Amino acid sequence: MAHHGKSTIMRFRNVGLRMLFRNADLLAPRLAGRIARDLWFTAPPRMADLAVPPGGASFEVHAQGHAVRGRVWEEQSGSSEPPRSVYLMHGWGGRGSQFGAMVEPLVQSGYRVVMLDAPAHGDSDPGPVGPRRTNGVEFAKALDAVYCRFGPAEAVVAHSLGTIATYLAMRFGWLGTKRLVLIAPMVQSQSLFDQFQAALGFGKRTRRAFDRSLYDWVGIPVAEFDARFQAAQVDPVPTLVLTDRGDRQTPHADVVDLATSIGAPLVTTEGLGHRKILRDPDVVARVVDFIAGRRRGRRAPFDRVSEWRRLTP
Numbered sequence: 026m027a028h029h030g031k032s033t034i035m036r037f038r039n040v041g042l043r044m045l046f047r048n049a050d051l052l053a054p055r056l057a058g059r060i061a062r063d064l065w066f067t068a069p070p071r072m073a074d075l076a077v078p079p080g081g082a083s084f085e086v087h088a089q090g091h092a093v094r095g096r097v098w099e100e101q102s103g104s105s106e107p108p109r110s111v112y113l114m115h116g117w118g119g120r121g122s123q124f125g126a127m128v129e130p131l132v133q134s135g136y137r138v139v140m141l142d143a144p145a146h147g148d149s150d151p152g153p154v155g156p157r158r159t160n161g162v163e164f165a166k167a168l169d170a171v172y173c174r175f176g177p178a179e180a181v182v183a184h185s186l187g188t189i190a191t192y193l194a195m196r197f198g199w200l201g202t203k204r205l206v207l208i209a210p211m212v213q214s215q216s217l218f219d220q221f222q223a224a225l226g227f228g229k230r231t232r233r234a235f236d237r238s239l240y241d242w243v244g245i246p247v248a249e250f251d252a253r254f255q256a257a258q259v260d261p262v263p264t265l266v267l268t269d270r271g272d273r274q275t276p277h278a279d280v281v282d283l284a285t286s287i288g289a290p291l292v293t294t295e296g297l298g299h300r301k302i303l304r305d306p307d308v309v310a311r312v313v314d315f316i317a318g319r320r321r322g323r324r325a326p327f328d329r330v331s332e333w334r335r336l337t338p
Contacts, residue, residue, distance in 0.1 A: 043226035050228040057227055058234025062242065065221060065235075066158045068145045069118045077125040078132075081140070088170035089163065092150040095121055095141035095171060098132050108137040109179040111316060112202075114168050116185025116211065119300075120147030124182065126304040130313045136179060141171045143190075154242070161250065162243045164190035169198030178202035180316040184303060185275065186211045192255035193245075205264040206312050207289075209272055209299050212279035213251040253286045264289040265315040267308055269297040 049057035081096035099108055111131050113124040121140035131138045144152030144167055145159040152163040168190055172178065181202045183191040188210035194200035222232055236247050249255070266289045268280040277293070284291035297305055 046225045046227040046231060050231045054230035055234045057231040058236075058238045061221075061225060061227065061231065061235045062238040063158070064225075065239070066154065066160050066242070068157050068159055071146060072118060072120050072123075074120065074147070075122040075125055077122050077140070078128045081128070081138075084171075084174065086170045086174045088144070088167045089153050091144060091152050093141060093144065093167040093170055094148040094150075095139065097137060097139050097175065098128050099137035100132055100135070102135075107176065109135060110137045110139055110175050110177065112168065112172065112175075112178050112181045113138065113140045114164070114181060114183040114187035114191055115141075115143065115146070116183075116187045116209075118146070119184065122147070123184065123300065123303050126306075126309050127182065127312060130309055131316070134313055134317050136316070137175070139171060139175050141167060143167050160243050161186055161190050162193060162245065165193035165198065169194040169200050172198070172200045180204040180206060182206040182208065182312060182316075183210065184208045185299065188212075188252050189250060189255060192252060192259060195259045196255060202262060204316055205262055206315060207252075207264060207266045207283075208308070208312075209268050209275045209302055210252055210266065210280060210283060211275055212253065212283045214247065215251075216276075218247065252283050256283075256287050261287065263315075265292070265312070266290070267292040267294065267302065267311065269294045269299070269302050271296065272299045272302075274299045 046057055046061070049060075077096065078098065081098045083094065083096055085092050085094050087093065113121055113127065115121055115123055121142050124140060128138050128140070142149040143159065143164045144150065145157055149167070151157065152159045164186060172194070178201065181191050181200070183205070188207045191200070191205065195202070227235075240246055264287055266280060266284040268275060268277060268291070270277050270293050281291060292311060294302055294305065294308065297308070302308055
């Protein structure tokens with residue numbers, strides 16, 4: 026499932042498209058539903074790579090037969106202890122290097138940092154559905170494949186659509202983690218589908234066909250593509266939620282509701298929006314402190330590391 030912010034949905038407000046869908050709703054709603062599905066799953070042009078610290082080693086794994094690429098940073102300590110890995114999962118239209126500001130602080134705190142690009146994003150290949158098309162389930166399978174390469178997670182830091190992808194990997198894949206950090210999390214998709222429908226101007230018949238077509242592709246009902254629902258299906262772990270009050274892609278009220286439903290502390294920023302929040306120094310410090318089990322000015326004991334196991338659907 027894709028995550029389209031308001032700015033992305035606005036690009037579908039085209040008079041010709043609206044006329045096409047208005048007529049197709051009467052004459053061929055199933056075809057219109059499939060066309061709408063293809064538009065929904067079309068990723069935006071790939072974001073340019075952003076600055077990251079030097080020294081990261083490139084890696085490649087395969088998910089669903091397609092290459093998923095990323096970078097990993099760690100200090101060579103010579104310790105016999107297994108690495109403490111932190112995974113960075115970006116959102117729709119993003120890429121791993123958006124987390125560049127977090128790499129050095131995490132490495133300096135003793136963590137191995139694993140950054141990946143989802144299918145059809147960054148340096149990774151397109152997924153099974155072809156060029157420039159992907160969805161949240163493919164994101165989850167990519168994260169799970171990277172996890173199987175690098176092993177148990179001290180934490181997963183997820184942005185936007187990466188939130189639901191992370192919960193899906195925890196529910197259906199091998200992913201297990203000690204802590205979660207959710208930044209500008211996508212909470213629910215229903216209102217986004219409604220905005221998409223309004224932008225294209227199709228009616229109830231096409232909407233029903235669109236919903237069925239989405240299910241055929243991703244295997245999850247539209248109503249279940251909700252972070253609150255998916256969080257309730259997995260074992261709870263300590264979680265920190267951060268969002269900006271002015272974020273136009275993930276409504277603040279939705280994020281407050283998510284944090285309340287999972288019993289997580291919520292940090293609200295001002296003036297950072299949906300993407301700048303990832304590179305804000307205070308946000309980065311809060312994230313690192315939370316992962317390390319630290320309160321400001323003192324350390325708290327680490328939680329016991331979760332078993333690395335497969336969670337049953």
